[in-house]
Amino acid sequence: MTSPTTHRRLRIAAATAGLALAGQGLTACGSDTVSGAGDRVEGGTITYAHVQEPPxxxxxxIQQAYISRQVLDGLVTQDEDGSVKPWLATEWKVSEDGLTYTFTLKxxxxFTDGTPLDAAAVAYNFEQFEHTDLNGTAKVSIDPYYKKARAIDAxxxxxxxxxxYPQFLTLIxxxxxxxxxxxxxxxxxxxxxxEQPIGSGAFTVEEWKKGEEVVFKKNPDxxxxxSTAKHEGPAYVDELRWKFVADGVSRYASLTTGQTDVIYEVPTVNWKDAEQKFDNTIRYITPGKPVSFYINTQQGIFTDKLVRQAFAYGADRKGAVETGFHGVIPYEGNPSVSQSTPDYNSDAADAYAFDQDKANELLDEAGWSEKNADGVRTKGGRTLSAKLVYGAGFIFTSEGATVLQAxxxxxxxxxxxxxxxxxxxxELWGGKYSDPSTFDATPSYWTSPSPAILWIVWRPSTEALPNYNNRSFYNNEELSRTIQAANSELDPATATELYKKAQQIIQDDAAGIGLYTQNTTMxxxxxxxxxxxxxxxxxxxxSDAYFVE
Structure with a gap:
């Protein structure tokens, strides 16, 4: 970390926790008085401790979206009220039939390689999103609605x-x-x-020290x-050091001892302490699919809806989340979209409240009425066993793993x-657990600012058009028709009702089971x-951040 000379330089606690962070000195090139905050220092280095290192x-x-945001600019951005605002595009027009979007560019x-970021460059990128593996999430976000992009002039x-596809602007x-x-x-x-993508953003990638950090340098041009930026112009700081610190104890200690300036994913056990110590703590509930269980509806015990419902009733998911995350991370009962997503169905979120009597009743009804010596239910010589595969250390922190154990x-x-x-x-992304024979349930999340995430995750998977994101292997034609109708509906109120209906279908069939919201805490x-x-x-x-002294 670097900061003004008054910044603390305690190293012992972080080093004891296994965190190695090199100190960098800050030279003040000039300063401006910031109302109520001291003098703004020009330049310096921000040291930021993140968790996951992306490939x-x-x-x-999402972890790649976080880091690439420092380097790459987008066509449009989203304001706090959810409205779409200008970025590279200063304005845009949508045809009456909703099929053509025309963007006017700055x-x-x-780009930082000196080439123009013009209409041809934007069109080329969108064609790459659709027709190559440049970015798989970009592709599935616009499939099958995207047709083509072309430059009209520069x-x-x-x-x-x-x-x-009225959700198009929000998604991009x-x-x-x-x-x-x-x-x-x-x-x-x-x-x-x-390793070093070339964009037009506020920073450029100077160096990636694998297993340690990515070093970004200010783009002076x-x-x-x-339009949502807090200031106009290049970044105030000279450098950003994006550290990878997986251990929560080490990460929080790095901030409290002055090793870092910002940390991501504050351990929930430290959240109240952080709120007392630091003026700026951020807690953001990510929209999209929450951390919820995909339930394998194609093979194994969960092919039976009654067993899926019993699984949902059988554990106090809300209590486990509140205890495991010390009341910081909200419980989410809706498995398909989180509470911060537009067109959220709160009624669906209330289903399957903890009720072990109900769970036992459903399991008896499903024929799992006997138990072996270990107390595990049996049926026809089979045990009621479920293999629950979870991403350790990159989807689930140690706190999340504790919730699963409860x-x-x-x-x-x-x-x-x-x-x-x-x-x-x-293992998880390399295909080891992609086949329905390899797991019974797996919890995961998928961020998106739009309820159109329902199409990405729950679109039916066919041999001709497989959907590898549908990890419940749940093919429901009524659900498919409902989501497609919502995605193309031009009347917002009608679209809302359709999206809510889709969520209810998923919940009624227990094709997924809710757990907690994905969050950004800093x-x-x-x-x-x-x-x-x-x-x-x-x-x-x-890009708007600055030090004061």
Whole structure:
């Protein structure tokens, strides 16, 4: 971490916790008085402690959207009230039939390799989103609605859709839609673009020290800040050091001892302490699919709806979440969209409140009426066993794992034998648990500022058009028709009712089971100001941040 000379330099506690952070000195090049906050220091280095290290700087995981947001600019952004605001695009028009979007771009914007960020560059990126593996989440966010993009002239780009998709503008506010230099994408290797993508953003990637940090340098020629920015101009600071610190104890200690200036995912056991110590603590509930259980409806014990419902009733999920996360992370009973997502169905969220008598009744009705010596229910020589695979250390922290362990004990009380199987990122995303024969339940999340996330996650999977995101293997044609109708409905009120209906279908069939909301929590040192998170996904923004003394 670096900061003004008054900043603390205690190292002992963080070092004891296993955190190695090099100190960097700050030189004040000048200062301005900030009302009520002291003098603003020009320059300096922000040291930020994140949790997960992504496989690439950009990509389809939310953690990649967080980090690529520092380098890549988008066409549009989302304001606090959910409205879509200008960024690279200064304005846009939508045709009456909802099929054509015409964007007017800022003139004179350049990528940091010196090439123009013009309409041709934007069109090229959207074509790459749709037709290549540039960003899988960008692709599924616009499929099957996207048709083509073309440059009308240098500052006007037209994006055509196959059918109306009113959620389109909201979806492209996400960091997955950051615009990259076509020259870099065409002339450099995938590895080079993975490690040092070329954008037009407030920072550039200086170096990626694998397993330790990514070092960003200020882009002094930055001209393309979003309309939601807190200031106009290049970043105030000279450098941003994005550390990867998986251990929560070490991460929080790094902030309290002055090793870092900002940390992500404040351990919930430390949240109240952080609120007392630091002026800026951020708690943001991410929209989209919450951390909820995909339930394998194709193979195993959960092919029976009664057993799925018993599983939902059989454990005190709300109590486990409140205890495991010390009341900081909200429980989420709706498995398909979180409470911060537009068109949220709160009635669906209330289903399956903890009721072990009901769970026992349903299991008896389903024929699992006998128990073996271990107290596990049996039926026809089979045991009521479920293999629950979870992402250890990158989807679930140690606190999240504690929640699962509490639920495991409660499910045992009604006769389930739940085996918790921790999986690495390589295992979970490398295909080891992609087949329905490999798990019975798996908890995960998928961030999105739109209820159209329902189509991404719950679209039926067919041999001709597989949906690998439908991890419940749940094919319901009524659900499919309902979501598609909602996605193309031009009347907002009608669309809302359709999206709520879709959520109710999923909940009634117990095709998923709710658990808790995905969150961005951050704590910021008191001498660092104007760190904030953007609305669509909770991406941390450092381009407006500055030190004071």
């Amino acid at each position: 690439c700087i950009f990509g389809g995981w 003139d004179g914007v350049k 500052t006007h780009v037209e994006i055509a859709l196959n059918k109306p 506010t996400q960091g997955y839609f950051g615009i990259q230099s076509p020259k870099a994408l065409k002339t450099r290797t995938k590895e080079q673009n993975c 930055y001209t393309s800040w979003p 639920l495991q004990e409660q499910w045992k009380e009604v006769g389930f034998d739940v085996k918790l199987v921790p999986a690495t990122m390589a 704590a910021v040192a008191n001498n660092l100001k104007d760190v904030w998170v953007e609305k669509s996904q909770g991406e941390p923004i450092f």
